[in-house]
Amino acid sequence: MKRMLRRRIVALVPTLLLSSILVFALRSLIPGGPADALVGSNASGQAIAAINRRLGLDHPIVVQYFNWLGGLFQGRFGTSYVTGTSVGSIISERVGASLELVVGALVIALIGGGIVGIAAAVNRHRFTGRAVLSLSALGLSVPDFWVATIAAGLFGLTLGLVPAVGFSPISAGLGPNLHSVILPVLVLSIPTGALVTRLVHSGMVQALDSPYIRTAWAMGIQARRVYLRCALRNAVSGIITFLPLALAGLVGASVVVETVFDIPGLGSEIVVAAQSRDYATLQTIVLLMALLVILLNCAADVAVAAMDPRIRRSL
């Protein structure tokens, strides 16, 4: 087990490095270079050269990369070209809101989606089970910005139940915080919840149709036990493999939800950064998001292996 853990962590390193290279390479795609964005292409060659020197852009790109990477390790995330504030402070200010949204949505998606998925699997031969499955397909295909705008418009603007925009941090009180966050979290949880429902359903159905479940019925074991202790245990590992994918989807969707609900998180920040060509901020936050997904991927693989005795024993 430990050996496998070490192997997985070692395998992580090239992936992490590669993603940092990818992100950094985006820079080279910029037509005209970063300096261009700051002063415009009409600026004099001198002005551009000055900026290049200031930002360290006159070094060969490989050197720039290592400078940047080294800086990251030392906690220097760079400075926004546009606003002048340090990227590090931007991140630390905004990460709280994003975390709350994403974690909240994940929990709701897992619990809600899980329950619905189990119910759909148990009732899979009845109409309700199949109806739920079709609904979940719908949940996956509806664009999140539409759901977000309709929800915010309906519950926020029209009915005034919750604030349609704005975020009240926990420091300002738990009540107002939950009030401002409940709708965006629910909206965010829909596509992931639908995915969890389908995964749980398919995992459970696969288990329920296996010979060992038939044995459980034949030995007279009670229904609830059969579903929860026998079938669900087998379905869980399939779900865990998909979790990083679900989380990646959540992070992506949070961009939209934060924008619609005007929540000061990392997602809304990268939209602003992209619009204003603020590469420093953009690339650092994007890299951060990718790192999170990569780490979670690794964790999920390890968890799956830990849970399946067939794999565990063979290590």
Add this chain to the structure above:
Amino acid sequence: MLPSVAPPAASETPLPEAGAVALASRRRNSAPWGARIAMTFLIVIVVACVLAPLLAPDNPLSTSITARLQGPSLRHLLGTDSDGRDVLSRVLYGGRSAFEGVGIALLGTIILGIPWGLLAGLAGGLVDEALMRLADTVLSFPALVLAIAITGVLGPSLVTAMLAISVVFGPIVARLLRTAVLPLRDAEFILVARSLGVGRARIALQHILPNAMAPVLVQLFSLASLALIIEAALAFLGLGVQPPLPSWGADLAQAYSYFTVTPLGTIVPGLIITISALAISVTGDYVRSVLR
């Protein structure tokens, strides 16, 4: 922004549980009604949008200060938006650019993904390992986030947005193709071809590729559906088609500010996007069941 996961086929003889009903209906030779509706709708809307210049009652760009935010009427079947433009025309022309965009995205995905996957599958060894590592790395970026980063860098427009989507989808196709190619490498008919002296490139393109394409083809439908939604999302965020050009996503964003006055402007583009994406993905499910 999540790929769809299809449920497994219902078992033929379900094991008994409390209230289990043995009902696994079989499909006959013609398409199930859901698929037929989806395909019909798809054809209708694509044709309508392509023919937008002929069908649209108004120029989608012509504004009118007096006719702003009107509800549906005979003159404007879907009403007008906040700039007085005819919504129906905007929807038709917006669809044109949406499907155009999907086409570009698919083309880009194919151009990027197929050689990638083919090479990885056939070369094997270190090349395969490296190419797949690269694919996995790209795939660890959430799709929308990577697309935002790329359009942010290249400047927002329909083309850059679609390029971004191709970069995100390419690795998916590459992985899929590679998985399909691997078992074919040592297939008997391939060995026969090689023993007859057929060149390797020829074998790859004429023999291996057609046999491996089936799952890729199916996946392209779900990717097309996703591309439509991501393109709209990017436009919604101001990073895709730039105003005043008609775009379902951008129009939705603009109309949202006037939600309390007329929610129709927010509902209509979203509805159209959802139904179109669903139609594409249902068609894809049907194609998959046919190819089985």
Add this chain to the structure above:
Amino acid sequence: MSSLDSRSDSAHGVGETLVTVSDLSVRFARAATADAVRGVSLNVQAGRIAGVAGESGSGKTATALAMMGLLPRGTVVGGSVRYRDRELLGLREKEMRTVRGRRIAMVFQETVTALNPVLRIEEQLAMAVRAHSKGSRGELQKTIRRSLEDVQLADADRVLSSYPHELSGGMCQRVMIAMALACGSEVLIADEPTTALDVSVQHDVLVVLREVVAARHLGVLFISHDLAVINELCDDLYVFYRGEVVEHGPAQQVIERPAHPYTAALLACLPRLHGEHIRMPDLSSADLLSEQGSGCRFAARCEFARAQCQTHPDLLELDAGSGGRLVRCWRAGEVLSRAGEPQQASTQSVGTTPGGEA
């Protein structure tokens, strides 16, 4: 072979009838025309092993599932299944669950896959026992270990802490039998339990079955397409053909001297070392239809068929001196006398007939 000889002579079996199946009929929801099981009657007695033989599709498994109440919903079941003095057909699912495992248990053809791959054997046995009784942990352990002993799994500690994939097929099958014993079943229905096992391992399982029957007076219904195994193991034999019982009697007698043309044909088909290999005539689709008709279901393939066989034969007793044998054939007498000839004699040196489930 010797350990299996102490059978019909032993006075261990009480002989008490535990399960009586009367005139059972089963029709699946999707099969609008044919009955999977038609008018089947059989008994399971304590301390005796009743064999059920037949090809795939003969209704053997459907009968077993009907007895256990494990048929999919929507299946039409008629007739009666009585356990002691309790009618089982028509019981609500909740009530049926008190019967399954606790009174009547079933083991299937699958071995390793019939056990949950992510739970240890101990947990699975405990779960089954706990479903029916609420003893202390100590009592639970005792029950489980005793049942493992009964199925001759000596290294109980190792078995209990293992996962199914770490055990062999034969061991898993014995664990299943142990599970049934631990739950306290009096009746065991075994549906092709040794079909998926190697011949050498088969023998171990059969020995275990025999001993368990002797020690605990279990009543066993042993379903198999393999007449050789049935010959070794069973006391009584029911031969099934297309949903009906066509012959019944003491197992060795039926196999040695079959009275029904189908039984005779089955035996003749068994591959053997010497002599010609005989195949049963294939069914054409026209024959299949005629088998749906009102006459004898075997007529289309039967060499003894005559005009009278267009009337569906009843299950009749053979002559008085035949030791309680029943046959569903108008011409049973002739079949019997033909059976005396050398062709049917050698049933000793046989292998297994390929086949599957019912």
